[in-house]
Amino acid sequence: MMAVWPSLDSKIECGLLVVTGVVQPSAITRPYRVRLTYREFGYPKVYVLSPKLVRRAQEPTKPIPHTYDDSTAGQERPCVYCPYGREWTPVRPLATSIMPWLLSWLVDYEIWLATGEWLGGGVSHRSTKTPDGDRGQQEL
Amino acid sequence: MAAPALAPANADLDFLLAEIAESLQLTSDQFSLAVQHYRAVADWLGAPESRLAPFKPWIYPQGSMALETTVRPRSREEYDLDLVCQTLPTGMRALQVYEVLHERLRANKTYAPMLERKNRCVRLNYAHNFHLDIIPAEPDPASGSTAILVPDRALRSWMASNPKGYVAWFTQRSQVTLAELRKKVDPLPRPTPSDEKPTLTIAVQLMKRRRDMLCGEDDGPRSIVLTTLAGECYRGTDCVLTAMRQVVSGIQQRIAAALPGRITLCNPTNHAEKFCESFAEGGRYESFRWFIDQFERDLARIAACIGIPELQTALSETFGDEPVTKAVRSYGEVLKARRDRNALEFSGAGAGGLAIVTPVRGVTRVAPPHRYFGGEGDS
Numbered sequence: 126m127m128a129v130w131p132s133l134d135s136k137i138e139c140g141l142l143v144v145t146g147v148v149q150p151s152a153i154t155r156p157y158r159v160r161l162t163y164r165e166f167g168y169p170k171v172y173v174l175s176p177k178l179v180r181r182a183q184e185p186t187k188p189i190p191h192t193y194d195d196s197t198a199g200q201e202r203p204c205v206y207c208p209y210g211r212e213w214t215p216v217r218p219l220a221t222s223i224m225p226w227l228l229s230w231l232v233d234y235e236i237w238l239a240t241g242e243w244l245g246g247g248v249s250h251r252s253t254k255t256p257d258g259d260r261g262q263q264e265l
Numbered sequence: 266m267a268a269p270a271l272a273p274a275n276a277d278l279d280f281l282l283a284e285i286a287e288s289l290q291l292t293s294d295q296f297s298l299a300v301q302h303y304r305a306v307a308d309w310l311g312a313p314e315s316r317l318a319p320f321k322p323w324i325y326p327q328g329s330m331a332l333e334t335t336v337r338p339r340s341r342e343e344y345d346l347d348l349v350c351q352t353l354p355t356g357m358r359a360l361q362v363y364e365v366l367h368e369r370l371r372a373n374k375t376y377a378p379m380l381e382r383k384n385r386c387v388r389l390n391y392a393h394n395f396h397l398d399i400i401p402a403e404p405d406p407a408s409g410s411t412a413i414l415v416p417d418r419a420l421r422s423w424m425a426s427n428p429k430g431y432v433a434w435f436t437q438r439s440q441v442t443l444a445e446l447r448k449k450v451d452p453l454p455r456p457t458p459s460d461e462k463p464t465l466t467i468a469v470q471l472m473k474r475r476r477d478m479l480c481g482e483d484d485g486p487r488s489i490v491l492t493t494l495a496g497e498c499y500r501g502t503d504c505v506l507t508a509m510r511q512v513v514s515g516i517q518q519r520i521a522a523a524l525p526g527r528i529t530l531c532n533p534t535n536h537a538e539k540f541c542e543s544f545a546e547g548g549r550y551e552s553f554r555w556f557i558d559q560f561e562r563d564l565a566r567i568a569a570c571i572g573i574p575e576l577q578t579a580l581s582e583t584f585g586d587e588p589v590t591k592a593v594r595s596y597g598e599v600l601k602a603r604r605d606r607n608a609l610e611f612s613g614a615g616a617g618g619l620a621i622v623t624p625v626r627g628v629t630r631v632a633p634p635h636r637y638f639g640g641e642g643d644s
Contacts, residue, residue, distance in 0.1 A: 129628075129630070130617060131614070132613075132616065132617075133613075148616055148617045149616035149617065149618050150617075150618060150619055151277055151618060151619050151621050151623070152275045152276065152277040152278065152618070152622070152623040153275065153277045153278055153281070153572075154573055156616055191638060205635065205637060206635045206636065206637075206638065207635070207636045207638045212633070212636065217633070220613065221630050221633075222632070224611075224613065224617070225619065225630075226635050228611065228617065228618070228619050229609065229619060229632065229635075232573075232597075232600055233597060233600070235572055235573035235574060236594075238573070238574045239573045239574040239576075239578075239593055240577070240590055240593055240594065242594065242597070244598060245597070245604075245637055246601060246605075246636060246637065247637030247638060248637070248638050
Protein backbone atom coordinates (compact mmCIF):
# COMPACT_ATOMS: atom_id res chain seq x y z
CA MET A 126 0.00 0.00 0.00
CA MET A 127 2.70 2.44 1.02
CA ALA A 128 4.64 1.82 -2.18
CA VAL A 129 1.70 2.66 -4.42
CA TRP A 130 0.07 5.39 -2.28
CA PRO A 131 2.96 7.01 -0.45
CA SER A 132 1.06 10.02 0.83
CA LEU A 133 -1.66 7.96 2.51
CA ASP A 134 -1.17 7.03 6.13
CA SER A 135 -1.21 3.23 6.58
CA LYS A 136 -1.11 1.43 9.93
CA ILE A 137 -2.12 -1.86 11.42
CA GLU A 138 -3.76 -1.91 14.86
CA CYS A 139 -4.91 -5.15 16.44
CA GLY A 140 -4.96 -6.91 13.11
CA LEU A 141 -6.93 -4.15 11.39
CA LEU A 142 -5.31 -2.31 8.50
CA VAL A 143 -6.40 1.33 8.36
CA VAL A 144 -5.39 3.54 5.45
CA THR A 145 -6.33 7.22 5.61
CA GLY A 146 -5.51 10.22 3.48
CA VAL A 147 -6.50 12.69 0.80
CA VAL A 148 -7.09 11.65 -2.80
CA GLN A 149 -8.03 13.68 -5.87
CA PRO A 150 -9.95 11.35 -8.12
CA SER A 151 -9.58 13.39 -11.31
CA ALA A 152 -8.40 16.78 -12.50
CA ILE A 153 -11.88 18.29 -12.18
CA THR A 154 -13.17 16.68 -8.98
CA ARG A 155 -12.81 17.82 -5.41
CA PRO A 156 -10.17 16.25 -3.23
CA TYR A 157 -11.57 13.81 -0.63
CA ARG A 158 -10.29 12.52 2.68
CA VAL A 159 -10.96 8.78 2.60
CA ARG A 160 -10.40 5.72 4.73
CA LEU A 161 -9.98 2.07 3.86
CA THR A 162 -10.12 -0.67 6.48
CA TYR A 163 -9.33 -4.32 6.13
CA ARG A 164 -9.13 -7.21 8.51
CA GLU A 165 -7.63 -10.51 7.36
CA PHE A 166 -10.34 -12.92 6.23
CA GLY A 167 -12.78 -10.00 6.08
CA TYR A 168 -13.89 -7.65 3.35
CA PRO A 169 -12.23 -4.31 2.70
CA LYS A 170 -14.45 -1.33 3.49
CA VAL A 171 -14.11 2.21 2.27
CA TYR A 172 -15.37 5.43 3.83
CA VAL A 173 -15.49 9.00 2.63
CA LEU A 174 -14.59 11.16 5.62
CA SER A 175 -14.75 14.63 4.12
CA PRO A 176 -16.42 16.26 2.46
CA LYS A 177 -19.25 14.00 3.62
CA LEU A 178 -21.26 12.27 0.94
CA VAL A 179 -24.53 14.08 0.37
CA ARG A 180 -27.74 13.48 -1.52
CA ARG A 181 -28.84 15.67 -4.40
CA ALA A 182 -30.37 18.92 -3.24
CA GLN A 183 -32.99 18.60 -5.99
CA GLU A 184 -34.06 15.12 -4.80
CA PRO A 185 -33.35 14.84 -1.06
CA THR A 186 -35.29 11.60 -0.64
CA LYS A 187 -33.28 9.71 -3.24
CA PRO A 188 -30.41 7.75 -1.70
CA ILE A 189 -26.90 7.89 -3.13
CA PRO A 190 -26.51 5.03 -5.63
CA HIS A 191 -24.20 2.13 -4.90
CA THR A 192 -23.71 2.71 -1.21
CA TYR A 193 -24.10 0.55 1.85
CA ASP A 194 -26.26 1.94 4.67
CA ASP A 195 -27.93 4.23 2.20
CA SER A 196 -31.19 4.59 4.10
CA THR A 197 -29.69 7.03 6.58
CA ALA A 198 -28.27 10.25 5.19
CA GLY A 199 -24.75 10.73 6.45
CA GLN A 200 -24.12 7.02 7.05
CA GLU A 201 -23.50 5.92 3.49
CA ARG A 202 -20.30 4.32 2.37
CA PRO A 203 -19.40 3.40 -1.21
CA CYS A 204 -19.80 -0.12 -2.62
CA VAL A 205 -16.99 -0.26 -5.07
CA TYR A 206 -17.05 -3.87 -6.11
CA CYS A 207 -19.42 -6.79 -6.29
CA PRO A 208 -18.65 -9.06 -3.34
CA TYR A 209 -20.33 -12.12 -4.83
CA GLY A 210 -18.18 -12.11 -7.94
CA ARG A 211 -14.48 -12.73 -8.15
CA GLU A 212 -13.65 -9.05 -8.59
CA TRP A 213 -11.88 -8.83 -5.29
CA THR A 214 -10.29 -11.71 -3.41
CA PRO A 215 -7.72 -11.55 -0.62
CA VAL A 216 -4.88 -12.21 -3.03
CA ARG A 217 -5.59 -8.91 -4.82
CA PRO A 218 -3.57 -6.02 -3.43
CA LEU A 219 -5.88 -3.34 -2.05
CA ALA A 220 -3.64 -0.60 -3.39
CA THR A 221 -4.21 -1.53 -7.00
CA SER A 222 -7.86 -2.56 -6.81
CA ILE A 223 -9.97 -1.08 -4.01
CA MET A 224 -8.24 2.30 -4.05
CA PRO A 225 -8.63 3.11 -7.76
CA TRP A 226 -12.17 1.67 -7.64
CA LEU A 227 -12.94 4.12 -4.88
CA LEU A 228 -11.58 7.01 -6.95
CA SER A 229 -13.69 5.92 -9.89
CA TRP A 230 -16.74 5.73 -7.61
CA LEU A 231 -16.09 9.30 -6.44
CA VAL A 232 -16.01 10.61 -10.02
CA ASP A 233 -19.29 8.87 -10.79
CA TYR A 234 -20.70 10.22 -7.53
CA GLU A 235 -19.83 13.81 -8.51
CA ILE A 236 -21.36 13.31 -11.96
CA TRP A 237 -24.49 11.92 -10.29
CA LEU A 238 -24.65 14.91 -7.94
CA ALA A 239 -24.36 17.26 -10.93
CA THR A 240 -26.68 15.52 -13.41
CA GLY A 241 -28.84 13.03 -11.46
CA GLU A 242 -27.52 10.22 -13.64
CA TRP A 243 -25.34 7.39 -12.43
CA LEU A 244 -23.14 6.56 -15.42
CA GLY A 245 -20.82 4.07 -13.80
CA GLY A 246 -23.02 1.04 -14.19
CA GLY A 247 -23.12 -1.52 -11.40
CA VAL A 248 -25.33 -4.12 -9.80
CA SER A 249 -28.24 -3.60 -7.42
CA HIS A 250 -28.84 -5.50 -4.22
CA ARG A 251 -31.77 -3.75 -2.61
CA SER A 252 -32.80 -6.63 -0.35
CA THR A 253 -29.44 -8.21 0.48
CA LYS A 254 -27.42 -7.66 3.61
CA THR A 255 -24.04 -6.04 3.31
CA PRO A 256 -21.11 -8.45 3.35
CA ASP A 257 -20.09 -9.06 6.96
CA GLY A 258 -23.57 -7.96 8.07
CA ASP A 259 -23.40 -7.13 11.75
CA ARG A 260 -19.71 -7.90 11.99
CA GLY A 261 -19.08 -4.87 9.84
CA GLN A 262 -20.96 -2.65 12.30
CA GLN A 263 -19.08 -4.05 15.31
CA GLU A 264 -15.71 -3.36 13.77
CA LEU A 265 -16.55 0.31 13.52
CA MET B 266 -5.24 45.04 -17.44
CA ALA B 267 -2.46 42.55 -16.65
CA ALA B 268 -2.50 39.21 -18.41
CA PRO B 269 -4.27 36.65 -16.21
CA ALA B 270 -2.32 33.89 -14.50
CA LEU B 271 -2.72 30.86 -16.70
CA ALA B 272 -5.08 28.19 -15.41
CA PRO B 273 -3.22 24.94 -14.78
CA ALA B 274 -3.30 22.77 -17.89
CA ASN B 275 -6.28 20.54 -17.34
CA ALA B 276 -7.18 18.26 -20.17
CA ASP B 277 -10.34 17.08 -18.36
CA LEU B 278 -11.78 20.60 -18.34
CA ASP B 279 -10.69 21.06 -21.95
CA PHE B 280 -12.50 17.86 -22.81
CA LEU B 281 -15.72 19.31 -21.39
CA LEU B 282 -15.22 22.60 -23.27
CA ALA B 283 -14.53 20.79 -26.55
CA GLU B 284 -17.61 18.61 -26.08
CA ILE B 285 -19.72 21.70 -25.40
CA ALA B 286 -18.42 23.32 -28.59
CA GLU B 287 -19.10 20.19 -30.62
CA SER B 288 -22.67 19.92 -29.46
CA LEU B 289 -23.21 23.55 -30.44
CA GLN B 290 -22.19 23.01 -34.05
CA LEU B 291 -24.79 22.73 -36.74
CA THR B 292 -26.35 19.30 -36.64
CA SER B 293 -25.40 16.95 -39.44
CA ASP B 294 -28.94 17.33 -40.82
CA GLN B 295 -28.60 21.09 -40.89
CA PHE B 296 -25.20 20.75 -42.48
CA SER B 297 -26.39 18.28 -45.15
CA LEU B 298 -29.27 20.54 -46.02
CA ALA B 299 -26.93 23.51 -46.38
CA VAL B 300 -24.71 21.48 -48.71
CA GLN B 301 -27.70 20.46 -50.79
CA HIS B 302 -28.83 24.04 -51.24
CA TYR B 303 -25.29 25.22 -51.91
CA ARG B 304 -24.78 22.69 -54.71
CA ALA B 305 -28.12 23.46 -56.31
CA VAL B 306 -27.43 27.19 -56.37
CA ALA B 307 -23.93 26.65 -57.74
CA ASP B 308 -25.30 24.45 -60.53
CA TRP B 309 -27.92 27.04 -61.46
CA LEU B 310 -25.46 29.93 -61.51
CA GLY B 311 -22.91 28.02 -63.58
CA ALA B 312 -25.33 26.44 -66.09
CA PRO B 313 -24.55 27.15 -69.77
CA GLU B 314 -27.56 29.43 -70.28
CA SER B 315 -26.66 31.57 -67.27
CA ARG B 316 -25.48 35.09 -68.15
CA LEU B 317 -22.64 34.47 -65.71
CA ALA B 318 -21.44 31.32 -67.47
CA PRO B 319 -18.92 33.02 -69.81
CA PHE B 320 -17.23 34.49 -66.73
CA LYS B 321 -16.73 31.07 -65.15
CA PRO B 322 -18.43 31.52 -61.79
CA TRP B 323 -16.54 29.95 -58.90
CA ILE B 324 -18.68 29.40 -55.81
CA TYR B 325 -17.08 28.99 -52.41
CA PRO B 326 -18.17 29.40 -48.79
CA GLN B 327 -17.05 32.10 -46.45
CA GLY B 328 -17.92 32.77 -42.83
CA SER B 329 -18.42 30.27 -40.06
CA MET B 330 -19.00 27.23 -42.27
CA ALA B 331 -15.70 27.82 -44.02
CA LEU B 332 -13.93 28.40 -40.69
CA GLU B 333 -15.71 25.51 -38.92
CA THR B 334 -16.80 27.86 -36.18
CA THR B 335 -20.54 27.32 -36.59
CA VAL B 336 -22.72 27.74 -33.52
CA ARG B 337 -26.34 26.67 -33.71
CA PRO B 338 -28.70 29.58 -33.26
CA ARG B 339 -30.76 29.57 -30.09
CA SER B 340 -34.42 28.60 -30.31
CA ARG B 341 -36.05 29.86 -33.48
CA GLU B 342 -33.32 32.02 -34.90
CA GLU B 343 -32.08 31.25 -38.38
CA TYR B 344 -28.80 29.80 -39.44
CA ASP B 345 -27.12 30.72 -42.67
CA LEU B 346 -24.44 29.93 -45.17
CA ASP B 347 -22.41 32.69 -46.81
CA LEU B 348 -21.32 32.01 -50.36
CA VAL B 349 -19.13 33.98 -52.69
CA CYS B 350 -19.91 33.78 -56.41
CA GLN B 351 -16.65 34.95 -57.93
CA THR B 352 -16.34 35.46 -61.65
CA LEU B 353 -13.61 36.53 -64.02
CA PRO B 354 -13.58 40.30 -64.60
CA THR B 355 -16.81 41.12 -66.42
CA GLY B 356 -16.05 44.71 -67.31
CA MET B 357 -19.44 45.64 -65.78
CA ARG B 358 -20.01 48.23 -63.10
CA ALA B 359 -20.46 47.06 -59.50
CA LEU B 360 -24.24 47.40 -59.37
CA GLN B 361 -24.65 45.78 -62.79
CA VAL B 362 -22.84 42.66 -61.57
CA TYR B 363 -25.16 42.55 -58.57
CA GLU B 364 -28.21 42.82 -60.85
CA VAL B 365 -26.98 40.05 -63.16
CA LEU B 366 -26.69 37.71 -60.19
CA HIS B 367 -30.11 38.74 -58.90
CA GLU B 368 -31.66 38.30 -62.33
CA ARG B 369 -30.22 34.82 -62.80
CA LEU B 370 -31.63 33.68 -59.46
CA ARG B 371 -34.99 35.30 -60.20
CA ALA B 372 -35.16 33.37 -63.48
CA ASN B 373 -35.49 30.20 -61.41
CA LYS B 374 -39.14 29.72 -60.43
CA THR B 375 -38.19 28.12 -57.10
CA TYR B 376 -35.78 30.86 -56.11
CA ALA B 377 -37.81 33.84 -57.31
CA PRO B 378 -40.16 34.04 -54.29
CA MET B 379 -37.29 33.45 -51.87
CA LEU B 380 -35.17 36.35 -52.99
CA GLU B 381 -34.27 39.33 -50.86
CA ARG B 382 -31.88 42.15 -51.73
CA LYS B 383 -29.30 43.02 -49.08
CA ASN B 384 -26.51 45.56 -49.19
CA ARG B 385 -23.84 43.25 -50.57
CA CYS B 386 -25.50 39.91 -51.05
CA VAL B 387 -28.57 38.40 -52.59
CA ARG B 388 -30.37 36.39 -49.95
CA LEU B 389 -32.38 33.23 -50.53
CA ASN B 390 -34.80 32.57 -47.66
CA TYR B 391 -35.58 28.89 -47.27
CA ALA B 392 -38.55 27.59 -45.35
CA HIS B 393 -36.79 25.87 -42.47
CA ASN B 394 -35.01 28.74 -40.67
CA PHE B 395 -32.14 28.77 -43.10
CA HIS B 396 -30.93 31.37 -45.55
CA LEU B 397 -28.20 31.50 -48.16
CA ASP B 398 -26.36 34.78 -48.72
CA ILE B 399 -24.65 34.97 -52.10
CA ILE B 400 -22.13 37.70 -52.68
CA PRO B 401 -21.06 38.48 -56.24
CA ALA B 402 -17.35 39.19 -56.60
CA GLU B 403 -14.52 39.77 -59.04
CA PRO B 404 -10.79 39.54 -58.49
CA ASP B 405 -9.12 42.68 -57.16
CA PRO B 406 -6.41 43.50 -59.68
CA ALA B 407 -4.65 45.93 -57.32
CA SER B 408 -4.23 43.45 -54.45
CA GLY B 409 -3.83 40.23 -56.41
CA SER B 410 -3.85 36.73 -54.94
CA THR B 411 -7.20 35.90 -53.36
CA ALA B 412 -8.34 39.51 -52.81
CA ILE B 413 -11.71 40.36 -54.32
CA LEU B 414 -14.03 43.26 -54.95
CA VAL B 415 -17.69 43.03 -54.00
CA PRO B 416 -20.48 45.43 -54.95
CA ASP B 417 -21.83 47.62 -52.18
CA ARG B 418 -25.31 48.87 -53.06
CA ALA B 419 -25.41 51.67 -50.51
CA LEU B 420 -22.07 53.05 -51.61
CA ARG B 421 -22.84 52.24 -55.26
CA SER B 422 -19.30 50.94 -55.82
CA TRP B 423 -16.87 48.07 -55.35
CA MET B 424 -15.57 47.30 -51.87
CA ALA B 425 -12.44 45.33 -51.02
CA SER B 426 -12.70 41.91 -49.39
CA ASN B 427 -10.68 38.72 -49.06
CA PRO B 428 -12.63 35.81 -47.60
CA LYS B 429 -10.27 33.12 -48.91
CA GLY B 430 -7.33 34.99 -47.54
CA TYR B 431 -9.15 35.28 -44.23
CA VAL B 432 -9.79 31.56 -44.02
CA ALA B 433 -6.14 30.90 -44.78
CA TRP B 434 -5.04 33.41 -42.14
CA PHE B 435 -7.35 31.97 -39.48
CA THR B 436 -6.29 28.46 -40.29
CA GLN B 437 -2.64 29.40 -40.02
CA ARG B 438 -3.36 31.07 -36.68
CA SER B 439 -4.84 27.81 -35.42
CA GLN B 440 -1.88 25.95 -36.93
CA VAL B 441 -3.82 23.64 -39.10
CA THR B 442 -3.45 23.38 -42.83
CA LEU B 443 -6.43 23.05 -45.11
CA ALA B 444 -6.21 20.76 -48.10
CA GLU B 445 -5.93 22.43 -51.51
CA LEU B 446 -9.31 23.17 -52.99
CA ARG B 447 -9.45 21.96 -56.55
CA LYS B 448 -13.02 21.87 -57.65
CA LYS B 449 -14.94 24.75 -59.17
CA VAL B 450 -17.54 24.21 -56.46
CA ASP B 451 -15.56 24.14 -53.23
CA PRO B 452 -16.79 21.45 -50.88
CA LEU B 453 -17.81 22.65 -47.45
CA PRO B 454 -15.46 21.39 -44.79
CA ARG B 455 -17.25 18.60 -42.90
CA PRO B 456 -17.68 19.41 -39.21
CA THR B 457 -14.62 18.16 -37.35
CA PRO B 458 -15.07 15.96 -34.30
CA SER B 459 -14.07 17.72 -31.10
CA ASP B 460 -10.87 15.82 -30.43
CA GLU B 461 -9.41 16.96 -33.74
CA LYS B 462 -10.54 20.54 -33.57
CA PRO B 463 -7.89 23.21 -33.08
CA THR B 464 -7.98 25.06 -29.78
CA LEU B 465 -8.56 28.45 -31.41
CA THR B 466 -11.60 27.17 -33.28
CA ILE B 467 -13.19 25.79 -30.11
CA ALA B 468 -12.45 29.07 -28.31
CA VAL B 469 -14.19 31.07 -31.05
CA GLN B 470 -17.25 28.80 -30.97
CA LEU B 471 -17.57 29.18 -27.22
CA MET B 472 -17.17 32.97 -27.38
CA LYS B 473 -19.86 33.19 -30.02
CA ARG B 474 -22.14 31.02 -27.94
CA ARG B 475 -21.66 33.23 -24.89
CA ARG B 476 -22.33 36.25 -27.07
CA ASP B 477 -25.58 34.62 -28.25
CA MET B 478 -26.59 33.94 -24.64
CA LEU B 479 -25.97 37.52 -23.54
CA CYS B 480 -26.69 39.76 -26.54
CA GLY B 481 -29.43 40.30 -29.06
CA GLU B 482 -28.64 40.04 -32.75
CA ASP B 483 -28.42 43.78 -33.18
CA ASP B 484 -26.35 44.75 -30.19
CA GLY B 485 -23.71 42.08 -29.70
CA PRO B 486 -20.32 42.09 -31.42
CA ARG B 487 -20.45 40.65 -34.93
CA SER B 488 -19.03 37.18 -35.38
CA ILE B 489 -16.37 38.40 -37.81
CA VAL B 490 -15.18 40.87 -35.15
CA LEU B 491 -14.92 38.20 -32.45
CA THR B 492 -13.28 35.71 -34.80
CA THR B 493 -10.68 38.19 -36.05
CA LEU B 494 -9.84 39.51 -32.60
CA ALA B 495 -9.54 35.95 -31.32
CA GLY B 496 -7.21 35.04 -34.17
CA GLU B 497 -5.06 38.10 -33.55
CA CYS B 498 -4.85 37.74 -29.77
CA TYR B 499 -4.39 33.97 -29.62
CA ARG B 500 -0.87 33.02 -28.61
CA GLY B 501 -0.80 29.36 -29.56
CA THR B 502 -1.70 27.45 -26.40
CA ASP B 503 -3.30 23.99 -26.48
CA CYS B 504 -5.49 24.67 -23.45
CA VAL B 505 -8.94 25.97 -24.41
CA LEU B 506 -9.59 27.83 -21.17
CA THR B 507 -6.19 29.50 -21.31
CA ALA B 508 -6.75 30.44 -24.96
CA MET B 509 -10.04 32.16 -24.12
CA ARG B 510 -8.50 34.03 -21.20
CA GLN B 511 -5.58 35.15 -23.40
CA VAL B 512 -7.97 36.36 -26.08
CA VAL B 513 -10.11 38.29 -23.61
CA SER B 514 -7.08 39.86 -22.01
CA GLY B 515 -5.67 40.80 -25.41
CA ILE B 516 -8.95 42.43 -26.45
CA GLN B 517 -9.17 44.37 -23.20
CA GLN B 518 -5.66 45.70 -23.74
CA ARG B 519 -6.53 46.85 -27.24
CA ILE B 520 -9.70 48.54 -26.04
CA ALA B 521 -7.76 50.35 -23.31
CA ALA B 522 -5.04 51.42 -25.74
CA ALA B 523 -7.60 52.86 -28.18
CA LEU B 524 -9.34 55.06 -25.58
CA PRO B 525 -10.95 57.51 -25.85
CA GLY B 526 -11.57 56.18 -29.36
CA ARG B 527 -12.63 52.75 -30.57
CA ILE B 528 -10.36 49.94 -31.70
CA THR B 529 -9.73 49.55 -35.42
CA LEU B 530 -10.05 46.13 -36.93
CA CYS B 531 -9.42 45.12 -40.53
CA ASN B 532 -9.33 41.92 -42.48
CA PRO B 533 -5.75 40.85 -41.70
CA THR B 534 -5.31 39.88 -45.35
CA ASN B 535 -6.89 43.01 -46.83
CA HIS B 536 -6.56 46.15 -44.77
CA ALA B 537 -8.98 48.03 -46.94
CA GLU B 538 -11.79 45.88 -45.51
CA LYS B 539 -12.72 47.38 -42.15
CA PHE B 540 -14.56 45.05 -39.79
CA CYS B 541 -14.77 47.76 -37.14
CA GLU B 542 -17.36 49.69 -39.12
CA SER B 543 -20.11 47.90 -37.18
CA PHE B 544 -18.94 49.58 -33.96
CA ALA B 545 -20.23 52.90 -35.27
CA GLU B 546 -23.82 51.69 -34.89
CA GLY B 547 -25.40 53.21 -31.79
CA GLY B 548 -24.45 51.45 -28.56
CA ARG B 549 -22.72 48.56 -30.26
CA TYR B 550 -19.22 49.36 -29.05
CA GLU B 551 -20.36 49.80 -25.44
CA SER B 552 -22.20 46.49 -25.70
CA PHE B 553 -19.06 44.83 -27.06
CA ARG B 554 -16.94 46.17 -24.18
CA TRP B 555 -19.46 44.98 -21.64
CA PHE B 556 -19.58 41.55 -23.26
CA ILE B 557 -15.79 41.15 -23.10
CA ASP B 558 -15.68 42.14 -19.41
CA GLN B 559 -18.54 39.78 -18.60
CA PHE B 560 -16.85 36.92 -20.45
CA GLU B 561 -13.69 37.56 -18.42
CA ARG B 562 -15.74 37.15 -15.24
CA ASP B 563 -17.34 33.98 -16.61
CA LEU B 564 -13.96 32.41 -17.36
CA ALA B 565 -12.52 33.35 -13.97
CA ARG B 566 -15.50 31.72 -12.32
CA ILE B 567 -15.06 28.53 -14.34
CA ALA B 568 -11.35 28.41 -13.55
CA ALA B 569 -12.07 28.69 -9.82
CA CYS B 570 -14.57 25.81 -9.65
CA ILE B 571 -13.77 22.81 -7.51
CA GLY B 572 -15.68 19.63 -8.16
CA ILE B 573 -17.93 18.57 -11.00
CA PRO B 574 -21.24 19.85 -9.55
CA GLU B 575 -19.88 23.38 -9.12
CA LEU B 576 -18.22 23.24 -12.54
CA GLN B 577 -21.39 22.04 -14.22
CA THR B 578 -23.36 24.92 -12.71
CA ALA B 579 -20.82 27.51 -13.82
CA LEU B 580 -20.54 26.04 -17.33
CA SER B 581 -24.32 25.77 -17.70
CA GLU B 582 -24.87 29.35 -16.67
CA THR B 583 -22.27 30.40 -19.21
CA PHE B 584 -23.03 28.20 -22.20
CA GLY B 585 -26.49 26.71 -21.57
CA ASP B 586 -27.79 23.60 -19.81
CA GLU B 587 -28.14 21.22 -22.69
CA PRO B 588 -24.64 21.23 -24.19
CA VAL B 589 -23.07 21.15 -20.73
CA THR B 590 -25.11 18.22 -19.46
CA LYS B 591 -24.18 16.32 -22.61
CA ALA B 592 -20.51 17.11 -22.05
CA VAL B 593 -20.54 15.91 -18.43
CA ARG B 594 -22.34 12.77 -19.51
CA SER B 595 -19.66 12.16 -22.17
CA TYR B 596 -17.00 12.49 -19.49
CA GLY B 597 -18.72 9.82 -17.39
CA GLU B 598 -18.94 7.60 -20.44
CA VAL B 599 -15.22 7.96 -21.12
CA LEU B 600 -14.52 6.83 -17.55
CA LYS B 601 -16.85 3.84 -17.83
CA ALA B 602 -15.45 2.84 -21.22
CA ARG B 603 -11.91 2.92 -19.88
CA ARG B 604 -12.89 0.81 -16.89
CA ASP B 605 -14.70 -1.73 -19.05
CA ARG B 606 -11.82 -1.96 -21.52
CA ASN B 607 -9.36 -2.50 -18.70
CA ALA B 608 -7.69 0.73 -19.74
CA LEU B 609 -8.18 2.98 -16.72
CA GLU B 610 -4.74 4.13 -15.63
CA PHE B 611 -4.18 5.58 -12.19
CA SER B 612 -1.36 6.71 -9.99
CA GLY B 613 -0.97 6.89 -6.23
CA ALA B 614 1.64 9.65 -6.38
CA GLY B 615 0.71 12.89 -4.59
CA ALA B 616 -3.04 12.92 -4.11
CA GLY B 617 -3.33 10.12 -6.62
CA GLY B 618 -5.73 10.25 -9.49
CA LEU B 619 -7.30 8.54 -12.43
CA ALA B 620 -6.22 9.28 -15.99
CA ILE B 621 -9.67 9.88 -17.42
CA VAL B 622 -8.42 12.48 -19.91
CA THR B 623 -5.44 14.19 -18.25
CA PRO B 624 -2.56 11.72 -17.91
CA VAL B 625 -1.40 11.14 -14.32
CA ARG B 626 2.13 11.64 -13.08
CA GLY B 627 4.32 9.04 -11.54
CA VAL B 628 4.18 5.30 -11.97
CA THR B 629 0.87 4.38 -13.51
CA ARG B 630 -1.02 1.16 -13.21
CA VAL B 631 -4.25 -0.05 -14.70
CA ALA B 632 -7.26 -0.64 -12.47
CA PRO B 633 -8.77 -4.10 -12.92
CA PRO B 634 -12.41 -4.28 -14.05
CA HIS B 635 -15.11 -4.05 -11.37
CA ARG B 636 -18.74 -3.21 -10.89
CA TYR B 637 -20.34 -1.09 -8.22
CA PHE B 638 -22.74 -2.83 -5.94
CA GLY B 639 -25.40 -1.97 -3.48
CA GLY B 640 -28.41 0.31 -3.21
CA GLU B 641 -30.30 1.36 -6.29
CA GLY B 642 -27.83 0.21 -8.85
CA ASP B 643 -28.69 -0.16 -12.47
CA SER B 644 -26.32 -1.26 -15.19
